[in-house]
Amino acid sequence: MRLGKTEEKRDSILQAAAKVFSKKGFYQARIEDISREAGVGKGTVYEYFSSKEALFKNMLVDLNREHFETVYEGCPPMGSVVRRLEKILVLHFKFIENQRDVGRLLIESHFSLGKEIHLWLWELQLEKIKDLAKIIDAGAAQGEFRRDVDVYLAAHIVFGAVAAVSGMIIMEEIPSGKLENLARNTLALVLRGLKVDT
Amino acid sequence: MRLGKTEEKRDSILQAAAKVFSKKGFYQARIEDISREAGVGKGTVYEYFSSKEALFKNMLVDLNREHFETVYEGCPPMGSVVRRLEKILVLHFKFIENQRDVGRLLIESHFSLGKEIHLWLWELQLEKIKDLAKIIDAGAAQGEFRRDVDVYLAAHIVFGAVAAVSGMIIMEEIPSGKLENLARNTLALVLRGLKVDT
Amino acid sequence: MRLGKTEEKRDSILQAAAKVFSKKGFYQARIEDISREAGVGKGTVYEYFSSKEALFKNMLVDLNREHFETVYEGCPPMGSVVRRLEKILVLHFKFIENQRDVGRLLIESHFSLGKEIHLWLWELQLEKIKDLAKIIDAGAAQGEFRRDVDVYLAAHIVFGAVAAVSGMIIMEEIPSGKLENLARNTLALVLRGLKVDT
């Protein structure tokens, strides 16, 4: 299962890109910063990625894959959808917390990038929302969730709620130990709502 | 009630800035684009704002004020907090819808800007969240909302939810006529949650 | 002998120009600095002088006139040329010392200005050198100076020597009380030379 030398170098560049882009944002990050961080020459970056934008996109795709593998695959469908959601939230918050800088990029769904790349990012986010929609749909099918809700809308709402709390974790530097509780509370609110039970 | 000529020009530059920054993002926007959009010379922009960054910040502050006046002040406390929230949501969604470009900037709380300005933006957002927290707190005090929720967390969640739906409105170009319904549904979900009533 | 209001304003602009140009040099000085220093509007400067360069030249001409009046006219031909030279040196050094900033400009015969203005400055300096040559010539005619010297060359040498000592006065902030002595020593060297008498 060893990666070829080539694959290794490609990876180290992506790692470096994640670090530098996260810290400085797309426009402030310089290719040279990234190449130095990766310990390779500036020209080498262009051996593996055709442009700064391509590198950026690849980095995000990579990050998403890692996020997906950590959060969803590390948490397959199980009996209760609610339980699964709770587990997903915990894993997600931990992922965020483990990789502050990198996590910031995942939350920052919006960038001051050109329109084209902006749309591309929206697509990326939409996919996550659709994954969420499937889960919610499953919950409705199993009778755990109300059937009178617009699943697509609900997915957006849950996504936004989770993103906002993720931002809170990063910006307010919530300590690791409180994440499980935070996940539970967040989910509780999303599931039961604000209103007093009637 | 006439604005001085000077104030008028300052305003037209801010208007133009909102338009151009929204469309292109901070780094892609050129001062010249903005000055042309405003119908003034390039140098004139610098008569009113000391730098591109200063213009950007001023523009956001301005936008926030407008948003605040439209949404919150256009919707003072009333008997029911739930009713007030619903009204706020409708106004907010309409504000978003009316000024797609401009609205995009309000949602895009995160930019690929330098760390400093990024923090400044976070502060701006936090203020909005705190406004929300006050409303929720009032709801709890009046017995409309459950008392066992962390108000600060709840405010983040509502904020995130609303932001996500706002993004949906902009990106999927939801027609104006459906906004009231969308506001109702969003609020319903936030208030009652996903789970089936027990 | 009262100056008209107009003349007064023109003068205050020239004063301000001398101050600001001296402190910052031609390119670093901004017309606005000068107008503010003069207590007039920016546009007013252009009522009196057609351009920055014209203002600069006028200011130097003015300064030269003042210098000439102070130094040469305040010291008409008299019996001994040597005595006259000594008096001239004292007056010159005092002029320099009195108006450090302004004096600096007189010494700084060379500027990083465009070729054209540079030549003009050289002419200004050459006139002073020619005045000096006349004095030396008179000294030779009176038998005080050697007749075998090239008067024109000698004038350059004296001019350079005096300029260098003037620079010393400004840069090393020689106190006022030592100027007379310095003038005497400078003149002694110029008159008797370095070499031991044979």
Place this chain on the structure above:
Amino acid sequence: MRLGKTEEKRDSILQAAAKVFSKKGFYQARIEDISREAGVGKGTVYEYFSSKEALFKNMLVDLNREHFETVYEGCPPMGSVVRRLEKILVLHFKFIENQRDVGRLLIESHFSLGKEIHLWLWELQLEKIKDLAKIIDAGAAQGEFRRDVDVYLAAHIVFGAVAAVSGMIIMEEIPSGKLENLARNTLALVLRGLKVDT
């Protein structure tokens, strides 16, 4: 003894800088002029020098070194200090004449530059004056020069005199053949002074 390619390029930029700065002065010279003169791209200049000012300073330091090597090192202490001075003057005048443009910069001790760089230039000049003072001091020690003169003052005077004559050479385009004679005459005046021997 071959310079590395890199060193070569650095040098050609310095050469070009000397030429362009000399001709146009600091503020009128454009980096692009210099880069074109050097036959390199605009960006390349910044590979070697961090800013226009840094380039300017480096160029002057370089020039000074060259001047020093040509004039002083090409003329080591010998029996007679007077002889040495005469040789130095000849070499100096030839250096000036050989590199009119470049020489102009050496003479133009004063520029319309910011205060900071101005001070730096004064230091540069002061060093030369101190070198001169050492020579004069040696002359006094050897009994060739009078002992009752202030060596530091004398050095300033000689420096100023030489600078003024150098200016004459450049501005009046004294032909090469007359330089030796000019050096002799200049030195004679400096050594014996203007006054008739008593």
Place this chain on the structure above:
DNA sequence: AATGAATGAGTCTTCATTCAT
């Protein structure tokens, strides 16, 4: 395959000058 020196297009910002009031 890897490098980094070289490049020049692109942009913010300054400031002399103009001109409507």
Place this chain on the structure above:
DNA sequence: CATGAATGAAGACTCATTCAT
């Protein structure tokens, strides 16, 4: 006459990208 708001030409500097080694 006096003003200062408006202008836009000009230039230092950055950095993605290329390419000879």
